[in-house]
Each structure stands twice: as C-alpha cells, then as structure tokens.
Amino acid sequence: MGYNRENFRRIREAYAVKYQAARERADRRLEEVWASVPGVREIDIELSRVGLEIMKAITAGGENITAMIAEVRKKNEKLQAKRGELLRAAGYPADYTDVKYECPACGDSGYVNGVMCECMRRELILAACESSGISELLREQNFDNFTLDYYSDNIKNYEIMENVLTKAYQFANGFSEAGSGNLLFMGGTGLGKTHLSSAVAKRVIERGFDVVYVSAQRLISDFERGRFGNSSNDGIRQVERYSECDLLIVDDLGAEVTNQFTVSCLYNVINTRLNLRKSMIISTNLNKKELESRYTERITSRIFGEFILLVFAGTDVRMQKLRQKYGK
Ligand SMILES: Nc1ncnc2c1ncn2[C@@H]1O[C@H](COP(=O)(O)OP(=O)(O)O)[C@@H](O)[C@H]1O
Numbered sequence: 001m002g003y004n005r006e007n008f009r010r011i012r013e014a015y016a017v018k019y020q021a022a023r024e025r026a027d028r029r030l031e032e033v034w035a036s037v038p039g040v041r042e043i044d045i046e047l048s049r050v051g052l053e054i055m056k057a058i059t060a061g062g063e064n065i066t067a068m069i070a071e072v073r074k075k076n077e078k079l080q081a082k083r084g085e086l087l088r089a090a091g092y093p094a095d096y097t098d099v100k101y102e103c104p105a106c107g108d109s110g111y112v113n114g115v116m117c118e119c120m121r122r123e124l125i126l127a128a129c130e131s132s133g134i135s136e137l138l139r140e141q142n143f144d145n146f147t148l149d150y151y152s153d154n155i156k157n158y159e160i161m162e163n164v165l166t167k168a169y170q171f172a173n174g175f176s177e178a179g180s181g182n183l184l185f186m187g188g189t190g191l192g193k194t195h196l197s198s199a200v201a202k203r204v205i206e207r208g209f210d211v212v213y214v215s216a217q218r219l220i221s222d223f224e225r226g227r228f229g230n231s232s233n234d235g236i237r238q239v240e241r242y243s244e245c246d247l248l249i250v251d252d253l254g255a256e257v258t259n260q261f262t263v264s265c266l267y268n269v270i271n272t273r274l275n276l277r278k279s280m281i282i283s284t285n286l287n288k289k290e291l292e293s294r295y296t297e298r299i300t301s302r303i304f305g306e307f308i309l310l311v312f313a314g315t316d317v318r319m320q321k322l323r324q325k326y327g328k
Pocket residue numbers: 141145146147148150187188189190191192193194195196317318321
C-alpha cells in the first residue's frame with residue numbers, strides 16, 4: 001500500500017512508545033503489589049514455573065502431551081484464581097497488574113495476526129488527511145453530500161453530471177497502484193470540481209493511498225521556495241511529494257500566475273508522473289482553447305492525450321445554495 005512513508009514511520013514509532021509505556025506502567029503496578037501483598041509474588045514465581053512446564057511438555061512431545069498440557073493448564077487457572085483473590089483481599093482489582101493497552105485488539109502493536117489493526121488504519125487515515133493538504137472545510141465535501149439535484153433543471157446537464165459523478169466514483173473506488181489513469185475536471189466556477197476532487201481524495205486516502213491535494217498556485221509557490229532554497233527544506237520536501245504520492249490533485253489550474261518558470265514546473269510534474277504511471281486529477285476553469293493558449297503544446301498535448309476529460313455542466317451551485325438560503 002502507498003501509505004505516506006513519513007506518516008507510517010512516525011505512527012509505528014508512536015505505537016512502539018505506547019506499547020512500551022503500557023508495559024512499564026504494568027511493571028510498576030506489579031512491583032507495588034509484590035511489595036505489599038507477598039503471597040502474590042510467590043504465586044507469580046509458581047506461575048512462571050508452570051509456564052515452563054507447558055513449554056517443556058510441548059517440546060518433549062510424546063503421546064499423552066494433550067493430557068499433560070490440560071493438567072498444567074488447570075494448575076495455572078487455579079493459581080490465577082488464587083492470585084485474583086489475594087489482590088481483591090488487599091483492595092486491588094483482580095486485573096490490577098495486567099498490561100492495559102490502549103487497544104486491546106492488537107495490544108498496541110498495530111497488527112493482529114499480521115494484518116494491520118483497525119486502530120492503526122484509522123491513525124494512518126487521519127494522518128494522511130492531515131498531510132494531504134485537504135483543509136478542514138474541504139474534508140466535509142464527500143460523495144455522500146454531492147448531489148445531482150443541483151443539475152436537474154436541465155436534463156442534458158443532469159446526464160452530463162451523472163456521467164461525471166460515475167467516472168469520478170469509479171476512479172476513486174477502483175484506485176490501485178497498478179495505475180488508474182488521470183482525470184481532467186473542466187468547467188465553470190461553482191460546478192463542483194473542487195467538491196468532487198475532495199471526495200475522490202478522501203475515498204482514495206481511506207483505501208490506504210498517499211494523496212496530495214494542492215492548488216496550482218500553491219504548487220508553483222512550493223517550487224519557488226525549493227528553487228530559491230531558503231534556510232528550510234520545506235519547499236524541496238514538498239516538491240518531492242508531488243512526484244512520489246500515489247495520487248496528486250492539482251486544483252484550479254489557470255488561477256496561478258503564468259510565466260516560463262511556472263509552465264516548466266507544471267510540465268515537470270505532469271511529465272514525471274506520467275512517466276511513473278502515477279495518477280493525477282487536474283481541475284480547471286479554463287476551456288481547451290484557453291489552456292492551449294496559456295500553456296505550451298508540450299503540456300496540453302500530454303494533458304489531452306493522457307487524461308480523461310470530464311466537462312462539468314450546470315449553473316453555479318454556490319449561487320444556487322445562496323439563493324436557497326436567502327430565498328431567491
Ligand atoms: N453537486 C453538488 N452537491 C452538493 N454541493 C455542491 C455540488 N457542487 C458544488 N457544491 C458546493 O458548491 C460550492 C462550490 O463548489 P466547488 O466544488 O467549489 O466548485 P468549483 O470548484 O467547480 O468552482 C461548494 O461549497 C460545494 O460544496
């Protein structure tokens with residue numbers, strides 16, 4: 001899976017710390033108990049002896065191994081029960097010395113039988129959302145609250161947008177490392193391009209991929225920061241992510257200042273990702289002609305050759321919503 005390496009490393013480290021801390025806390029409780037309830041310590045020594053017996057029985061094999069193990073296990077249970085009683089009598093809960101993990105399912109290891117635990121997956125998704133560049137506001141825009149109702153004043157537009165939604169939905173739900181192609185969202189302001197980009201981003205993140213969402217303006221300014229290499233490496237680091245992530249979403253192409261430098265940055269990003277067969281979504285308010293006059297043939301031929309063009313139709317949804325809110 002394409003989990004962001006940096007997030008993955010950081011979260012695994014946090015799990016190791018969490019795991020260790022839970023064990024140390026349990027150790028301290030055990031020491032406390034041993035000091036105040038001597039009977040428990042004796043039982044614990046006995047219990048570890050019993051544990052050894054089980055191990056020996058298993059390694060030795062033999063005919064009546066099952067019977068032996070059953071017998072040892074019974075001994076173990078009896079000792080455990082007695083231990084619990086001693087603890088309770090001393091005013092402790094019976095499980096006082098047990099290790100208390102944050103997640104009982106995986107014992108804070110992040111894995112259950114070699115499969116990533118739900119708790120770790122959630123952490124990764126959260127971190128991925130954070131590092132994807134999708135703002136809080138955008139996070140609220142998803143497939144569930146994208147409705148075709150806003151395009152229903154015109155049957156043609158409705159059908160167009162139904163197709164757009166279907167294509168975006170399929171792209172998101174079928175996203176794979178094997179290469180999922182590229183989408184070009186084209187159309188006027190307020191037709192849902194950013195909303196749908198964000199919906200796709202979230203779904204692809206949920207499926208475990210590393211997604212970066214960035215406005216064209218921001219993309220360019222990160223390249224500039226990298227170029228004019230100030231003290232921080234942020235610009236360069238970020239630029240690396242633009243070629244490394246599984247899905248790059250460039251929003252609002254055409255809103256940035258265009259000059260030779262910005263055009264060559266764009267070309268580099270698009271070209272690199274196409275060569276690596278890594279997916280992109282680009283959205284723009286510009287039409288084909290405008291794109292062609294603004295960017296070089298090098299760029300537009302690649303975009304129109306390698307991206308599935310989805311032209312949005314309808315009337316500004318933002319305005320529709322405002323009208324609904326304030327009445328006509
Ligand atoms: N089909 C839709 N269903 C629900 N809300 C929509 C839809 N299309 C757009 N919106 C909302 O309208 C506003 C403008 O949409 P946005 O995606 O930013 O348009 P664009 O990026 O095409 O200019 C946003 O608040 C967005 O959530």
